[in-house]
Amino acid sequence: MAVTIKDIAQQTGKSITTVSRALADYDDVSPATKELVRRVADELGYVPNTVARSLQKRRTDIIGLILPTFGPRFSDPFFSEFLAGVGNRAAESGYDLLVSTQAPGDGELEAYQRKVNGRRVDGLIVVRTRRNDARIDYLRETGFPFVAFGRTEGVLDYPLVDEDSALGTRMLVEHMAALGHRQFAYISPPAELMLTHYRLQGLNEGLADADIRLDPSRIVTSDLTQRGGFRAMEELLDRPERPTAVIGGNDLMAIGAMSAAQHRGLAVGRDIAIAGFDDIPMAEHAHPPLTTVHQPIYQIGGMVSDMLIKLLLDEEIERPQIVLQPTLVVRRSTGAEPTPLLKHDSP
Numbered sequence: 001m002a003v004t005i006k007d008i009a010q011q012t013g014k015s016i017t018t019v020s021r022a023l024a025d026y027d028d029v030s031p032a033t034k035e036l037v038r039r040v041a042d043e044l045g046y047v048p049n050t051v052a053r054s055l056q057k058r059r060t061d062i063i064g065l066i067l068p069t070f071g072p073r074f075s076d077p078f079f080s081e082f083l084a085g086v087g088n089r090a091a092e093s094g095y096d097l098l099v100s101t102q103a104p105g106d107g108e109l110e111a112y113q114r115k116v117n118g119r120r121v122d123g124l125i126v127v128r129t130r131r132n133d134a135r136i137d138y139l140r141e142t143g144f145p146f147v148a149f150g151r152t153e154g155v156l157d158y159p160l161v162d163e164d165s166a167l168g169t170r171m172l173v174e175h176m177a178a179l180g181h182r183q184f185a186y187i188s189p190p191a192e193l194m195l196t197h198y199r200l201q202g203l204n205e206g207l208a209d210a211d212i213r214l215d216p217s218r219i220v221t222s223d224l225t226q227r228g229g230f231r232a233m234e235e236l237l238d239r240p241e242r243p244t245a246v247i248g249g250n251d252l253m254a255i256g257a258m259s260a261a262q263h264r265g266l267a268v269g270r271d272i273a274i275a276g277f278d279d280i281p282m283a284e285h286a287h288p289p290l291t292t293v294h295q296p297i298y299q300i301g302g303m304v305s306d307m308l309i310k311l312l313l314d315e316e317i318e319r320p321q322i323v324l325q326p327t328l329v330v331r332r333s334t335g336a337e338p339t340p341l342l343k344h345d346s347p
Helices: 005-012 016-023 031-044 077-092 106-117 134-142 165-178 194-209 226-237 251-263 297-312
Strands: 062-068 096-102 123-126 146-149 160-163 184-188 219-221 245-248 273-275 292-294 321-324 327-329
Touching: 005 016, 005 031, 005 134, 016 031, 062 077, 062 106, 062 297, 077 096, 077 251, 077 297, 096 106, 106 123, 106 134, 123 134, 123 297, 134 146, 146 297, 160 165, 160 297, 165 194, 165 245, 165 273, 165 292, 165 327, 184 194, 184 226, 184 251, 219 226, 226 245, 226 251, 245 251, 251 273
Parallel strands: 062 096, 062 123, 123 146, 146 160, 160 321, 184 219, 184 245, 245 273
Antiparallel strands: 292 327
16 A cells, blocks of 8 residues: 555654645755655655645645535525634734635535645635545645544544534523423434534434434434525424424524424414524524524634644644534523523624
């Protein structure tokens, strides 16, 4: 089996990014590190692949982010806030942010390959991670600098920021069960996303703790949009026995679910309880305001941006894997007394 950059990193105790940049003779890698990496590479019989050879000495001072989009419009307020965090932090360090869009599927990996092979950016931020993520596998293999917002299955040997989604969903179930609800339903994000795995895990743990059985038919998969949440809720309400508590896998789907319930003449917070996840700014101003799990979205954007810039400058990242603890925000959509308003993270 061919020797890879990862093998050299393990042998030298250096990061994959440092090894890659040492082999490419970047100025920001010390002479001693370059000498060590090259010696070990020779001893192991390392032969650079075409991507590794393309890592040039020049820098663009640009970091990249490819947003996964499903339709002709991009209006996800979650990513609007996240991008502000990334871009503002990058600007403070003298970097520009290049944002591209690409629908998930066969062309997505090609979009990453074009960015890497063309040296259009110095590093990449990966979002909406999957359980088995070909994008991350590719970036790890080539040694191209990247940071992820989210985890994947398997070995986590790359820098990342994530939120404990399992705990967050469990908190929602505990809250709604404490209000007396037994008939739950869940509007799930797409199955391939890692956040889906964790949020379903938290859902099942919370229901088990409350000794509540969830009929599998009451888990409806949707696409993270308001329209998708509306349609999923209509499907749930068309069934003979409607749920009394519905959790959306993100706020947009939960807000869509509220619209569908109201369209059927149900009073959200009285006839049916609905909650979401993320605490996007519009959650607080929905009608009624949405109970949800708060993520510091703007702050997370700044954190991943800061991590990536440290990678590019070959600086130490004190905590390369950060999993944040969520906060439950109770509002009127579940029919309970609201918690004190959280101030949204802002520029």
